[in-house]
Amino acid sequence: MRRRTRATAVAAALSVMLLTGSAMASASPAKPAVRPCTTGNVSFYFGGYSYGLGHRSFDLTLLAHDGITCSLSDTPLITLNSPPDQTDKIPVTVNGRGGTLVLRPDSPLHTTIAYSVPDAPENKAQVNGLQLAMPDGSSRATSFLFPGTTDIYKGGVYITSWTTGIGLGQEEQR
Known part of the structure; x- marks a missing residue:
């Protein structure tokens, strides 16, 4: 039982780390698109x-x-x-x-x-x-x-x- 609880705790910690890492990666600023030229530009x-x-x-x-x-x-x-x-x-x-x-x-x-x-x-x-x-x-x-x-x-x-x-x-x- 103790092993199962420990394995569950490790798995939960890993999933939190993965979710936090993916959230941080998606929060990084995207490169802004270059707007199309106009005759005024x-x-x-x-x-x-x-x-x-x-x-x-x-x-x-x-x-x-x-x-x-x-x-x-x-x-x-x-x-x-x-x-x-x-x-x-x-x-x-x-x-x-x-x-x-x-x-x-x-x-x-x-x-x-x-x-x-x-x-x-x-x-x-x-x-x-x-x-x-x-x-x-x-x-x-x-x-x-x-x-x-x-x-x-x-x-x-x-x-x-x-x-x-x-x-x-x-x-x-x-």
């Missing part, structure tokens, strides 16, 4: 304009405002606008793996927008605006690199996935 800049005989490209960089950390899909949320008299939509091909990137003031996001120039008037499309949408549904519109209308090949525009880091090509995917 970021500034964006153009740069890296490159041109050849038939190809053009430029970089678009997003930079979080001081003290802001937010998340964004690695697939750029960019649409293009054309003049009202152009009825055909401009095809946009967007690269991305479906990941999520974290944007911080010390780690901007970069994408490259590439297009071709038309080789004949019948192959011409016109672009006069670029719109950047954020995960919360807010958006910001600006010129397509230069003010006014830009002639591009009607095949459309290619946009790379966002990459993050101080220099182009330094990815930091989470």
